[in-house]
Amino acid sequence: MRPPERTRRILLVTPVFHGYWRAIRDALQARGHTVVVHCYDASANLRQRVQNKVVHEIPGTAPARSAQREICDRALAALRDSRPDALLVVKADLLGERWWQAVADARVPTVLWLYDELARIDYSLETLREIDSIVSYSPRDVARLQAEGIDATYLPDGFDSLAGFVPRPTPAATFVGARYPVRERLMRKLADAGIPVKAFGREWSRHPWDIARTRQFTNPGIPTGPDLPRSDYYGVMAGSLAALNIHGDDHDGFTMRTFEAPGVGGLHLVDRADVDRYYDVGTETLVFTSPEELVDHVARARKEPRWANAIREAGKARTLAEHTLVHRMGTVVARWR
Known part of the structure; x- marks a missing residue:
C-alpha cells in the first residue's frame, strides 16, 4: 500500500496537447492532491486561436512577440491567483524568460516535465539551470543535462488508467x-x-x-x-x-x-x-x-x-x-x- 503523501495545492501549467492535462490532473488528484490547471495554449476565443497560430507559424516576428507576451501574462495571472504549494510545468518553452523569473521570485517548488527532445524545444541551458528540477522522457537528454550539472531525472511516459473508453472493434x-x-x-x-x-x-x-x-x-x-x-x-x-x-x-x-x-x-x-x-x-x-x-x-x-x-x-x-x-x-x- 502506498504511504500517504503530503497533500499539496498544485498549479499545473501545461499545453492542451490531446487532453493530457486532464490525465495529469486526474493522476495527481488520485494521489490526494488539489490541482488547479492552466492550459497556456488554450483557444477559448478567436483572439487566442490567432495568437497561438501566430506564435507557432511566424515566430520571432513582432506579432508573435506580442502574442507571446499575452500568453505569458495569462500564465502569470494563474500563478499569482492560485497561490500553489507546488508547480508542475509541462513543456512551456512558449512562456519565455519572464515566466521563469516570476517562478523563481515566487519560491514555489517546481518541476518542469519535458515530453519531447530538447532539440525540438526552445530552451537554453542557462534557463534550465535555474529551474528547481527537470524530468524528461528522453534518457539522452537527461544524461546531457546531468553532465551540465542540471538537476534532471528520467521520467517515462505512462498510461492514463483513469480515462474511460469503449473498445471499438x-x-x-x-x-x-x-x-x-x-x-x-x-x-x-x-x-x-x-x-x-x-x-x-x-x-x-x-x-x-x-x-x-x-x-x-x-x-x-x-x-x-x-x-x-x-x-x-x-x-x-x-x-x-x-x-x-x-x-x-x-x-x-x-x-x-x-x-x-x-x-x-x-x-x-x-x-x-x-x-x-x-x-x-x-x-x-x-x-x-x-x-x-x-x-x-x-x-x-x-x-x-x-x-x-x-x-x-x-x-x-x-x-x-x-x-x-x-x-x-x-x-x-x-x-x-
Missing part, C-alpha cells in the same frame, strides 16, 4: 498519430501483404478541411480516419487486430503510445527492442525490427487469436501494475523539495 492493424514517411511505408507494406490496415490522424485524413490545414495533398493509399479524441483512439487500439507504435529514428524516449496500447488491452507492436526495460517481449508486447517481421506478427495474430489475446492480457496487467500516470506522478511529487 476494428479488424485491422491500426496506427494513430502523425504521418511520417517511415510510418506510411510500413502501413503500405502490411496492406500489400493482404493485411487490413487503417491510420488515424489529421495528416492521414482525406477530409477536405484536414487536407487544407495540413497541406497533405497526396493520398497515402490506405484506409484512413480523422484525428480522434483520446478516449476514441483508446477504443480503437483496444479493438484493433494490432496497435502499431512506430517511432522511427528521431526519438530516444518512448511515446505515450508505448504504455497506452497495452494499457487498453491492445496487441502492441513497437519498433524498439529496448522496450524490454518495461515489458517482457514476446509475452507482454511484440517488437518488430523489419517490415517483414511486422507482417509476420500481424499475420500470426489473425491466425492465432488465443496467442494474441494472451499477450494483450499480460501487457495490460503489467501496465496497470507499473506504468500508469498515477505511478509516474510519484516521481514528480518526490522532486518537490
